[in-house]
Amino acid sequence: MSPDDQPFVAVDRERWARLAAAGDGRAPGAVPPAGAAATEAPADPASWAGDGEVDARERVEVLAPLAALAARRREQDLDGRAGLGALDDALVRGGASARGWVVAVAGGVAAGKSTVARALVAELRARGIGPVEHVSTDGYLHSNAELERRGLTARKGFPESYDVPALRALLQAVRAGDGTLEVPVYSHRLQDREPEPRTIDRPAVLVLEGLRALAGPGPDGDPGVRDLVDLGVYVDATEDAARAWYLDRFHAWRVAAADDPGALLHQIADMPDADADALALRVWAETNAPNVRDHVLPTRAHADVILEKDADHRVARVLVRPV
Known part of the structure; x- marks a missing residue:
């Protein structure tokens, strides 16, 4: 293990895969139950989301x-909240009855x-632990x-371009188990917020995903979001690999925009390929x-689990912060 890995420990894939069976009683390598996932929240079509699917082996051995x-970890944390809350509600963010987990x-x-x-x-829905919702920090980018x-x-995506107070308010409400909550949605097709938010209602687990999902205090000293996160995962890749994947995604978006006048990239659909790639x-x-x-990679140090990916998108190594 490299000194750069501190304070994480590397877990080989075979050893890591055994956690799945230990967690739910399935035999090692068993495929998760089919059809267990609830309907996803409305999102862009796959061509706009620009994301693939996790293959069966990655799902079994990594996810x-x-x-x-x-x-x-959630089970242990909720037990801990109840124990501390029995002493004094002030010891638990959201109070002793707070059941939301992020x-x-x-x-x-x-x-x-x-x-x-x-x-x-x-995977979490398949375990039957309660409603699980996926929210992207992209939705908390200020509108164009x-x-x-x-x-x-020109600073879109940088820390100051996000509505961090609103994102923190969402996480606080989820942890406290508040009722129906409105969540802004980002459209990759429009490259802007959707006109209408969606709603979530008392998720047992909220999976918050995005560049700022493990962000600390902002440049002006405002609180970040990581102190409201219960388990942090960082998806790691080399800059060369990420640049290649970004270009692949751009190609897919450009193809999708060709017959879609409402898409932001429609205006460059007829641009020569070399010029579009250069852009x-x-x-x-x-x-x-x-x-x-400058702003995302430093948050890697605050993760509990790091998934290091190869150029083929497969996870080559898992790093875990010991408890």
Whole structure:
């Protein structure tokens, strides 16, 4: 293990895979029950989301064990909240009856956060621990109009472009078990917030996914969100791999926009391929890469589990922070 891995320990895939069976009684390598996932919240079509699916082996050997760990940690945390709350409600964020639990899935642009988050949601739902919802921090980006008003259009995706107080308020409400909550939704098709939010109602587990899912205090000293996260996951990839995946996703979005006049990328659908790729790579070099290096990658240190991916999107190594 490299000194850079501290304070994490590396767990090989065979050993990690055994956690799934320990967590729910399934035989090692058994495929999760089919049809166990509830209906997902409305989202962009797959072509706009730009994410693939986790193959069966990755699901069994990586995501099922992660869900088992999350389920066990949640059980222990809720027991701990009840015990502390019996002494004094003030010792528990949200009070002794707080039952909501938050998993964060962070990582760089195009690293595969959404794919991991959706698969984790399905695995957790299959375990029957209660309603599980997936929320993206992208929804908490200020609208394009608001970014323009604030002079932040070129800083979209950077810490100051998010409505962090609203995101913190959501996590606090989830932890406290508050009723129907409105959640803003980001459209990759529009590259902006959807006009209408969606609603969630008392999730047992909220899987929060995005660049800012493990963010600490902002540049102005405002609180971040990581102190409201119960289990942090970081999806890690080299910059070269992420750039290639970003370009692949851009190609898919551009194809989807060709026959969709309402899509933001429709205006470049007829641009020569070389020019379109040059535009995408300029956005990567000037915006995405610096943002990841300066503001996203540092949040890796606050994760409980790191999934290190190879260039083929498969998880090559799992790093775990010992309890």
